Amino acid sequence: MLSFIFIVFCLIIASLGVFLLSKVQKLKEKEKQVEALKASLEEMDEQAKLIMRTDMELNKTQEELDKKISGLDILQKLSRDISTTLEEKQIFKKISNEYLEDLGFERSLAFLWSDLKKEFHPYLNLGYDDSETEKIKTAVNLDKGYYLDLIRSGRSASSAFIPDDFLTKDKIYQLFQVRSFIICPILAQEGDQGFIFVGTQNLETCITEGEQELITILANQIGQTLDNARLFEKTWRSQQELEIKVEERTRQLTQALDEVGKISKRKSDFISSVSHELRTPLTSIKGYAAILLAGKLGSVPDEIRNRLEKINRHSDELVHMVNDLLDISRIESGKVNMNMEGLDLKYIADKVADLLSEQLKTKNITFSSNIPEDCQKILADRSQIERVFINLVGNALKFTPEKGKISINAQRSGRVIQIDVIDTGFGIPEDAQDKIFEEFFRVENAINQEVKGTGLGLALVKHIVEAHQGRIWVKSKLSEGSTFSFTLYAA
Amino acid sequence: MNISLGFSENKDHIQATNEAVGQAIVGLGKIRADLAIIFTTIEFAHPLVLKIANNLLGGIPILGCSSLGVITNKGIFKHGFVILLISLGQQTFLNLALVKEVSKKTCIAAGRELGEKLLYGCKDVRRNLSLIFSDGLISDGTSLINGVQENLGRSFPLIGASASDNFAFAKTFQYFNKELLTDSCCGLLFGGKINFGFGIKHGWKALGKIRYVTRAEGNIIKEINGEPAVRLYEDYFAKDALELAKELRRISIFYPIGIYLQGEKEYLLRNIISIKDDGSLITQGDIPQDSPIRLMIGTKDSCLAAAVTSCEEAKRNLGAQRTKLVMVFDSASRFTLLGRHCSRELEIIKAVFGENTPLIGIYTYGEQAPLKSINYLGRAYFHNQSINVLALGGQ
Numbered sequence: 001m002l003s004f005i006f007i008v009f010c011l012i013i014a015s016l017g018v019f020l021l022s023k024v025q026k027l028k029e030k031e032k033q034v035e036a037l038k039a040s041l042e043e044m045d046e047q048a049k050l051i052m053r054t055d056m057e058l059n060k061t062q063e064e065l066d067k068k069i070s071g072l073d074i075l076q077k078l079s080r081d082i083s084t085t086l087e088e089k090q091i092f093k094k095i096s097n098e099y100l101e102d103l104g105f106e107r108s109l110a111f112l113w114s115d116l117k118k119e120f121h122p123y124l125n126l127g128y129d130d131s132e133t134e135k136i137k138t139a140v141n142l143d144k145g146y147y148l149d150l151i152r153s154g155r156s157a158s159s160a161f162i163p164d165d166f167l168t169k170d171k172i173y174q175l176f177q178v179r180s181f182i183i184c185p186i187l188a189q190e191g192d193q194g195f196i197f198v199g200t201q202n203l204e205t206c207i208t209e210g211e212q213e214l215i216t217i218l219a220n221q222i223g224q225t226l227d228n229a230r231l232f233e234k235t236w237r238s239q240q241e242l243e244i245k246v247e248e249r250t251r252q253l254t255q256a257l258d259e260v261g262k263i264s265k266r267k268s269d270f271i272s273s274v275s276h277e278l279r280t281p282l283t284s285i286k287g288y289a290a291i292l293l294a295g296k297l298g299s300v301p302d303e304i305r306n307r308l309e310k311i312n313r314h315s316d317e318l319v320h321m322v323n324d325l326l327d328i329s330r331i332e333s334g335k336v337n338m339n340m341e342g343l344d345l346k347y348i349a350d351k352v353a354d355l356l357s358e359q360l361k362t363k364n365i366t367f368s369s370n371i372p373e374d375c376q377k378i379l380a381d382r383s384q385i386e387r388v389f390i391n392l393v394g395n396a397l398k399f400t401p402e403k404g405k406i407s408i409n410a411q412r413s414g415r416v417i418q419i420d421v422i423d424t425g426f427g428i429p430e431d432a433q434d435k436i437f438e439e440f441f442r443v444e445n446a447i448n449q450e451v452k453g454t455g456l457g458l459a460l461v462k463h464i465v466e467a468h469q470g471r472i473w474v475k476s477k478l479s480e481g482s483t484f485s486f487t488l489y490a491a
Numbered sequence: 492m493n494i495s496l497g498f499s500e501n502k503d504h505i506q507a508t509n510e511a512v513g514q515a516i517v518g519l520g521k522i523r524a525d526l527a528i529i530f531t532t533i534e535f536a537h538p539l540v541l542k543i544a545n546n547l548l549g550g551i552p553i554l555g556c557s558s559l560g561v562i563t564n565k566g567i568f569k570h571g572f573v574i575l576l577i578s579l580g581q582q583t584f585l586n587l588a589l590v591k592e593v594s595k596k597t598c599i600a601a602g603r604e605l606g607e608k609l610l611y612g613c614k615d616v617r618r619n620l621s622l623i624f625s626d627g628l629i630s631d632g633t634s635l636i637n638g639v640q641e642n643l644g645r646s647f648p649l650i651g652a653s654a655s656d657n658f659a660f661a662k663t664f665q666y667f668n669k670e671l672l673t674d675s676c677c678g679l680l681f682g683g684k685i686n687f688g689f690g691i692k693h694g695w696k697a698l699g700k701i702r703y704v705t706r707a708e709g710n711i712i713k714e715i716n717g718e719p720a721v722r723l724y725e726d727y728f729a730k731d732a733l734e735l736a737k738e739l740r741r742i743s744i745f746y747p748i749g750i751y752l753q754g755e756k757e758y759l760l761r762n763i764i765s766i767k768d769d770g771s772l773i774t775q776g777d778i779p780q781d782s783p784i785r786l787m788i789g790t791k792d793s794c795l796a797a798a799v800t801s802c803e804e805a806k807r808n809l810g811a812q813r814t815k816l817v818m819v820f821d822s823a824s825r826f827t828l829l830g831r832h833c834s835r836e837l838e839i840i841k842a843v844f845g846e847n848t849p850l851i852g853i854y855t856y857g858e859q860a861p862l863k864s865i866n867y868l869g870r871a872y873f874h875n876q877s878i879n880v881l882a883l884g885g886q
Contacts, residue, residue: 041700048699048786052727052746055788059745066830101569106657179659201659204740204827 064210067104071214074102079221086232091225092124100126103214104205105198107178109133110186110222111140112194113148120144120194132177139175143167151185151193156216158182160207180205182212184219188226196222268329275322275329282322286315317454324456328439331463338381338467342491345378345419346371349408352389359397360406367393368407375410375417377491384464385488389421391457392484396423400481412490420485427478436474437462461486492685492885493578494816494849495519498563500571504535505543507572512547515576524548524576526585526679528818529555529666530853531572533656536664538671544574545669552587554677555666556624556654560826562819562852564841567833575816575851580885582684586613589667589677598631601676602638609680610642616682618643622881623651623678627663627856630764631709632873633777635676636859640871643680649871650689650881651678651859652820658827663856686884688808691860693760693822693877694797695787697749699727707780710764712748712772715784719770723748724763727786736766744824747876749787750778755862755869760787762824762875775857776873789876791832794825798836798878802843805880812884817844819852820879826854828876836878844882855879 081094092110100108107127111120119141125133140147146167150157157166159173159180172181178199186194196219289312292300300308330336349369353360360367378385389408396406404424411418428436432443440455465472465486476482497515501507515527527548531540536557545553561571579585588608593601609621621643625635632653639649654663667677681687702723706714715723721732724742728735735742742763749758761774778784806814819840826833840850858879861871 045700049727051698052786052788053729056728056745070831202657203660204658
């Protein structure tokens with residue numbers, strides 16, 4: 001019995017042992033699992049750390065990128081606004097609170113150094129009241145050496161990086177009452193230079209290299225625009241001075257022209273009245289000479305007849321001269337109405353040649369006209385234009401030696417017809433060509449001593465041509481001949 | 492209940508006040524307003540602004556605070572003045588209260604005082620909702636809420652916002668009638684019949700293993716897993732305390748500490764304000780000792796997804812009621828995180844509640860609300876990095 005109990009006991013002990021062993025085994029396995037779980041938890045935690053670090057870097061990059069994109073966008077708008085400004089003070093007015101805030105700042109000041117006053121003067125003030133600005137201005141001028149050095153060196157200072165030889169960050173924080181800042185020099189090629197300050201009280205702002213670059217670009221843009229504005233100002237001032245001078249000269253010229261007009265009118269009036277006064281006694285002289293020549297007062301001896309004929313001829317010349325003078329005076333004063341009509345140029349040329357045929361024949365001068373089809377019709381006053389032709393061809397006849405040639409040519413350019421009266425005469429000296437259309441001017445040479453003339457013919461011709469809205473000029477070479485050209489409108 | 496909004500971004504603060512208040516008064520027509528809520532950006536925080544508003548409004552109660560930006564249907568404005576006029580129904584009433592100089596008292600005492608004042612005259616009526624605006628620079632926002640809740644009740648719906656400035660963390664302002672205040676907390680208690688719904692979400696996800704706050708005092712975490720608290724961040728970001736301090740604001744926004752709350756789905760977030768020399772972390776809001784915590788990670792997408800959830804919850808709470816007003820208290824950290832995409836959050840709110848539903852909001856340095864918004868609300872917490880949406884409804 002005892003042995004049975006012992007066996008049973010042993011069996012129980014053995015089973016318990018087996019059970020315990022298996023429990024221990026299981027516990028060990030569980031422990032292993034727990035350890036494995038712990039290890040994987042630690043691993044996961046390490047992975048979480050990696051994720052966090054990567055995420056932070058990504059966020060930073062993203063933030064920097066966002067800042068750059070929006071910064072560049074704002075800078076582009078701001079640059080566009082600034083660069084179209086041509087007044088120094090207006091440039092700074094373009095930098096508004098909105099732009100500044102979009103760039104991540106709410107305070108800004110820009111100072112320009114005045115070489116004249118030897119001090120910095122504020123041009124931009126955002127986020128500060130007047131008394132604060134004045135206080136900062138005083139402090140900046142007290143430390144002007146530091147700011148001038150910064151401008152000279154062309155470097156920027158910011159809460160992220162400050163040059164060793166510049167003021168401390170704390171001093172800037174305190175003076176400008178900000179938590180982050182950027183100071184960039186405004187470098188203009190000409191004139192006063194300065195610096196721009198931007199800052200924020202935002203504790204979350206962390207100035208990055210990208211932001212510093214953006215403000216530097218902005219400062220450079222301001223510098224360039226200042227240069228442009230100053231150049232414009234300079235050019236504008238010179239232009240203004242020039243305009244004032246031109247205006248003054250124009251006024252003087254107008255005055256002189258008025259004076260000339262008055263004198264000319266007085267001259268015309270004088271000529272007109274004198275001519276009228278001369279014509280009356282001339283008519284009497286001619287009349288009496290004619291009575292005497294007709295022998296109505298008794299027979300006239302030959303010698304006296306000769307003299308009377310001379311009186312008559314000279315009186316005719318004088319009448320002719322007085323008439324010319326009167327015509328010039330009338331045309332000048334606009335008293336002559338040009339009766340414009342379509343005329344046949346060829347007909348006029350032929351008529352003139354016919355009129356002067358006797359003289360042409362006497363001097364054995366060949367006359368020709370070359371008037372193309374498209375130049376045949378001119379718009380002119382018949383009687384006046386005939387005088388032009390008679391005068392010009394008459395002159396050519398006077399100054400062309402025997403066996404010479406006279407021709408009338410025409411050519412058309414658009415609505416304008418140019419008529420040339422060409423001779424193979426003695427020609428006109430170069431220095432006299434400008435003056436021959438003046439009244440009473442006669443070239444001083446041997447030919448003119450022989451050939452009679454009043455010196456009014458060409459002046460009259462010029463007046464008539466100009467009254468037809470035309471132009472007259474001469475080209476001539478001594479011993480080769482002259483070409484008188486004038487223009488008229490085609491009919 | 493009748494609602495009217497007025498807004499101006501006129502740079503002249505007096506003209507802006509006149510414009511915005513004028514718009515709101517005209518919007519309400521002949522109906523008399525019972526309450527004005529004013530939110531402004533920091534440059535409008537001026538005694539004259541409140542004086543003018545008070546004169547124009549004929550002395551009706553005014554409540555409000557400053558912010559780094561104001562939110563309206565028209566957009567998000569970094570400069571602006573927005574006013575909300577509410578005319579309550581006959582069965583609804585309200586009581587306003589203010590506690591000044593919070594820093595001279597303990598936060599819990601200030602909270603108790605505010606709670607007591609809010610209850611003044613309202614002890615025998617049904618109370619529904621409390622709205623509070625506190626100085627965003629008060630260090631122990633949790634104790635302030637706890638103090639208020641001691642009087643109003645632990646599961647009483649307390650919604651609030653901590654005023655902000657333009658990230659200078661220098662001075663935030665609270666508006667109470669004619670008074671422009673700092674270092675204060677003002678609030679109101681709605682009683683009687685008022686329909687509301689709210690939702691609060693952040694969108695940050697837990698990452699890494701759970702750790703325990705082994706030593707803490709209020710909003711100072713001294714040790715985590717028996718080591719100086721800063722070791723957690725040093726470990727995760729492979730940076731020493733000095734390097735961390737330089738980027739603390741960014742790290743704090745992107746990777747706050749999440750407190751695991753038993754039975755709650757969302758982690759309660761805590762921003763790190765600063766690192767002490769002994770390696771302690773100072774947080775915005777308290778972290779109780781022995782709390783299980785994890786590091787959190789957030790993305791723009793998760794943030795926006797949280798905004799959708801928050802709005803939908805607020806809308807669901809209202810049931811069949813028509814949304815008459817949406818009030819948004821959005822964390823300033825989210826404004827930084829979302830950057831130029833912050834308008835997408837506004838688009839989400841408008842998409843959920845409707846384009847033309849009156850909308851008013853601010854960016855805050857802390858948000859107050861219960862974690863749960865459906866059925867049993869639970870106690871209100873002090874939140875960071877969250878979007879707190881309050882919808883008021885009516886027939």
